[in-house]
Amino acid sequence: MSIKQRIRSIRAEQGISQEALAELLDVSRQTISKWENGQVRPSAENLARLSHALGVSVDALVKDDWIPPEPEVQIVEVPVSRSRNYRLWALLAAAVLVAGILVGALFFRKRPEVFVHSTELEGEVIDNSMIGGGITLLPP
DSSP states (O other): OOHHHHHHHHHHHTTOOHHHHHHHHTSOHHHHHHHHHTSSOOOHHHHHHHHHHHTSOHHHHHOTTOOOOOOOOOOOOOOHHHHHHHHHHHHHHHHHHHHHHHHHHHHSSOOOOEEEEGGGGTTOOOOGGGTTSSEEEEOO
16 A cells, blocks of 8 residues: 555544645645645655654555554453442432432421411400411401
């Protein structure tokens, strides 16, 4: 594979457009196109900048026999006890929240007002400050 094909294939694999690569390298899009068509070869300075922008070595761009290394796969194991603890804490928090809502509903619900007919209050003196405190007087 020639340098022109490698530049094009690496750029395409990474999903970088010619315009974006040209902007990264501070060259024109036509320059990138000429490199990829084989009309012009990039200078040593542009090769270094190109390898940095594409995240590959200069050898990957220049050498015909270069074979990309196999990507390293790292397996990260999450301890099971940790994930179970999070679930347990989330369940406990949900239970406390539900219990709090129920207790709040019981304590702060509206209590029914007591209606007392005025005929039942004959002979009693009612202070005006007590009216509205849960006792409603109904007219006879």
